Amino acid sequence: MSAPVHDSDSVRQSEIANEQRYVDRVYTRLGELRRSAAEVEKGGYSLAKAGTHGALVERDAMVFHAARRRHALDAEYEGLVFGRLDLAPEARKSDEYTSPVEPAVPGGEARYIGRLGLRDEAHESLVVDWRAPAAAPFYRATPTDRMGVVRRRTLRSSGEKVLDVSDDLLDPAAAPDTMPVIGDGALLATLTRATGRGMRDIVATIQREQDDAIRSPALGVTIVRGGPGTGKTAVALHRAAYLLYADRNRFESGGVLVIGPSEVFVSYVSRVLPSLGEETVTLRSLGQIVERVTATRQDPTEVAAVKGSLRMSKVLARAARDAAPGSPDRFRVLYRGQLLQLGRRALDEVRHAVLAPGPKRNAVRAKAAGQVLDILWRQSVELLPAHRQQTREEFASEIASSREFIQFMNAWWPILTPQQVLGWLADPARLRRYADGILSRVEIDRLAAAYQGAEELTVADVALLDELDELLGSPAVRKRRRRDPFEVAEGVREVTTYADRMAAARAVATARPEDYRDYAHIVVDEAQDVSPMQWRMVGRRGQYASWTIVGDPAQAAWADAAEAARARDAALGSRRRSEYTLTTNYRNAAEIFDLAAAVIRNAEPQLELPTAVRSSGILPVHHLVVAPDLPAMAREAAVEVVGEVAGTVGVIAPMAMQQEVAGWFAGVDSDRLQVVGSLEAKGMEYDGVIVVEPAAIGAEGRSGVRTLYVALSRATQRLVTVGTDNSWLP
Numbered sequence: 002m003s004a005p006v007h008d009s010d011s012v013r014q015s016e017i018a019n020e021q022r023y024v025d026r027v028y029t030r031l032g033e034l035r036r037s038a039a040e041v042e043k044g045g046y047s048l049a050k051a052g053t054h055g056a057l058v059e060r061d062a063m064v065f066h067a068a069r070r071r072h073a074l075d076a077e078y079e080g081l082v083f084g085r086l087d088l089a090p091e092a093r094k095s096d097e098y099t100s101p102v103e104p105a106v107p108g109g110e111a112r113y114i115g116r117l118g119l120r121d122e123a124h125e126s127l128v129v130d131w132r133a134p135a136a137a138p139f140y141r142a143t144p145t146d147r148m149g150v151v152r153r154r155t156l157r158s159s160g161e162k163v164l165d166v167s168d169d170l171l172d173p174a175a176a177p178d179t180m181p182v183i184g185d186g187a188l189l190a191t192l193t194r195a196t197g198r199g200m201r202d203i204v205a206t207i208q209r210e211q212d213d214a215i216r217s218p219a220l221g222v223t224i225v226r227g228g229p230g231t232g233k234t235a236v237a238l239h240r241a242a243y244l245l246y247a248d249r250n251r252f253e254s255g256g257v258l259v260i261g262p263s264e265v266f267v268s269y270v271s272r273v274l275p276s277l278g279e280e281t282v283t284l285r286s287l288g289q290i291v292e293r294v295t296a297t298r299q300d301p302t303e304v305a306a307v308k309g310s311l312r313m314s315k316v317l318a319r320a321a322r323d324a325a326p327g328s329p330d331r332f333r334v335l336y337r338g339q340l341l342q343l344g345r346r347a348l349d350e351v352r353h354a355v356l357a358p359g360p361k362r363n364a365v366r367a368k369a370a371g372q373v374l375d376i377l378w379r380q381s382v383e384l385l386p387a388h389r390q391q392t393r394e395e396f397a398s399e400i401a402s403s404r405e406f407i408q409f410m411n412a413w414w415p416i417l418t419p420q421q422v423l424g425w426l427a428d429p430a431r432l433r434r435y436a437d438g439i440l441s442r443v444e445i446d447r448l449a450a451a452y453q454g455a456e457e458l459t460v461a462d463v464a465l466l467d468e469l470d471e472l473l474g475s476p477a478v479r480k481r482r483r484r485d486p487f488e489v490a491e492g493v494r495e496v497t498t499y500a501d502r503m504a505a506a507r508a509v510a511t512a513r514p515e516d517y518r519d520y521a522h523i524v525v526d527e528a529q530d531v532s533p534m535q536w537r538m539v540g541r542r543g544q545y546a547s548w549t550i551v552g553d554p555a556q557a558a559w560a561d562a563a564e565a566a567r568a569r570d571a572a573l574g575s576r577r578r579s580e581y582t583l584t585t586n587y588r589n590a591a592e593i594f595d596l597a598a599a600v601i602r603n604a605e606p607q608l609e610l611p612t613a614v615r616s617s618g619i620l621p622v623h624h625l626v627v628a629p630d631l632p633a634m635a636r637e638a639a640v641e642v643v644g645e646v647a648g649t650v651g652v653i654a655p656m657a658m659q660q661e662v663a664g665w666f667a668g669v670d671s672d673r674l675q676v677v678g679s680l681e682a683k684g685m686e687y688d689g690v691i692v693v694e695p696a697a698i699g700a701e702g703r704s705g706v707r708t709l710y711v712a713l714s715r716a717t718q719r720l721v722t723v724g725t726d727n728s729w730l731p
């Protein structure tokens with residue numbers, strides 16, 4: 002027995018109208034709740050008139066919570082309600098989630114799912130937050146494990162207007178004859194929509210294997226693997242939102258840090274969490290993890306491989322113990338007519354002795370000074386008759402305050418910044434000393450050359466700065482007073498405008514001390530590309546954290562997988578691991594993924610690759626040209642693709658040609674076009690992609706073929722390659 006499917010246009014329109022009525026009711030309620038939050042804030046003000054300290058504290062708490070609630074209600078909820086479950090009578094929960102709408106299944110329940118939970122005046126559930134357990138069947142129910150769901154409906158809206166509905170009938174036997182079933186699933190419809198500048202949330206169409214990973218318990222380490230386009234990034238971001246919902250106290254106060262590979266990527270995904278109503282998550286690229294440093298430039302792969310290697314921690318440890326450039330090679334002082342002095346050997350011995358146990362160099366400056374003074378004092382005792390000698394303390398206080406000694410200490414043991422010490426690596430003689438026996442000759446030359454020509458920091462340098470910060474210790478800084486969010490002027494505690502209230506509510510939720518390191522949860526996306534040195538940097542921010550690690554080893558630009566795994570394991574410690582694998586590629590048309598898959602299979606036949614769900618009937622196009630024709634052909638191809646697709650178009654160039662290729666497109670007028678280097682293409686998605694010189698990308702370092710695999714798997718609809726060499730074609 003199966004329920005009839007009433008998929009005629011009039012039935013569809015009448016179902017859309019029904020849902021619109023419900024959605025209108027939800028927005029009306031949202032308006033009421035906003036107004037009442039505003040009244041609570043006003044109520045907070047009147048408490049101030051009571052004037053007592055207790056009343057003021059209570060007022061602040063009240064204003065804060067009301068402002069925050071209002072902020073949540075005010076987020077721009079595109080498609081606030083996106084799902085409806087029609088449940089069989091036996092699945093009906095106690096009264097907790099009774100919704101006020103007539104069930105489509107007699108005796109059952111209609112349950113609406115949305116971006117936030119709302120109740121009506123009678124406290125009945127109008128909308129269930131997508132993260133609540135009661136919403137789980139929306140994502141998890143299948144025809145074989147229905148979880149009481151008879152029909153699952155997805156609503157597509159624009160603002161407050163319902164545009165369409167799309168149903169999955171999971172239990173035809175339980176569906177009454179009168180139950181309309183519209184369309185054939187929302188997923189495919191969603192996947193064919195144009196790609197915009199920013200990534201979309203997938204909250205309305207999360208698939209079951211993704212939901213498993215999103216709702217995985219917050220303990221230990223959740224590892225999510227999957228090939229290109231399987232939704233790993235989407236899962237990582239929705240998981241951050243889920244954790245905040247599941248344990249807001251813990252994760253909002255401790256903080257959730259989401260790390261992505263590049264700035265381009267971070268800006269691409271930055272809208273997803275706000276669209277889910279979460280604004281307190283800290284989103285950073287690997288070049289922005291260290292406070293007050295932002296690096297976006299990538300090193301050539303061979304240089305990045307050296308900078309990222311664990312061996313650099315030994316090289317830097319040696320650097321951090323070395324004498325500063327221009328450091329004096331002796332200290333002499335005339336004391337009571339006697340010359341007291343330390344030569345270079347003695348000074349080096351003191352430096353080694355003080356630094357050998359491994360303290361932070363900047364923190365033991367006083368200790369080093371003390372040891373120098375000890376030696377000088379002993380000399381004074383030997384050289385002077387007893388009646389002219391002083392005690393150690395008297396001697397030290399006299400010499401230590403002398404101008405010569407202060408000048409000597411400033412030159413011999415200056416407070417060093419990580420940037421200064423990193424700069425020492427540009428001196429080949431120093432670098433050879435630090436790297437002797439650790440790096441190869443070729444690596445040393447490569448590194449020295451990279452630092453000699455360097456004008457700005459690269460992404461890989463940031464992890465080295467963090468390592469040096471650990472070795473040097475930061476000089477003591479005066480702690481900035483944490484600003485009271487309700488203080489609008491010195492000593493005046495008031496919340497004046499709406500904007501102030503919002504800013505204050507957000508500030509309270511997100512304020513962290515500078516160089517905050519105690520995150521409650523860290524999400525690492527594109528984890529396969531985190532170098533060993535970067536794992537050390539990231540690990541320092543999450544000593545007490547639980548983790549979500551998302552990646553695809555087959556896309557790794559990192560050549561030494563074993564070294565990266567060691568560093569990762571050291572960062573994660575013995576925390577319990579739970580692993581999830583995603584198997585469906587939602588991004589690429591099958592014709593595009595087939596090519597990418599053939600390329601990687603040639604190199605690594607044992608890999609398990611995902612299956613692409615959608616076919617477009619359009620095969621990738623390859624242009625083989627002679628070098629002088631490359632720019633014109635690439636431009637022509639890009640202009641054509643811009644005309645063919647509605648969304649964004651990416652031009653992916655070999656890292657070494659990135660600037661040059663960007664120049665070719667200087668005159669092309671389209672805000673839908675973006676030129677990126679092969680490594681920047683990580684995690685990105687475009688409707689159309691032009692890969693320039695694929696053979697050169699495939700030859701980028703030892704992992705070039707994996708980088709090419711990434712480049713070939715960025716397009717949803719059109720893939721064109723333009724190159725002077727087609728030997729890469731499978």
Ligand SMILES: Nc1ncnc2c1ncn2[C@@H]1O[C@H](COP(=O)(O)OP(=O)(O)OP(=O)(O)O)[C@@H](O)[C@H]1O
Nearest residue numbers: 203206207208229230231232233234235587588684
């Ligand atoms: N359940 C879903 N419903 C709708 N769209 C989805 C779903 N899962 C993934 N997508 C879409 O598929 C595309 C790929 O997702 P995402 O970028 O998260 O994949 P990824 O695994 O991180 O890819 P890569 O490893 O190639 O960077 C995105 O456009 C995403 O919105």
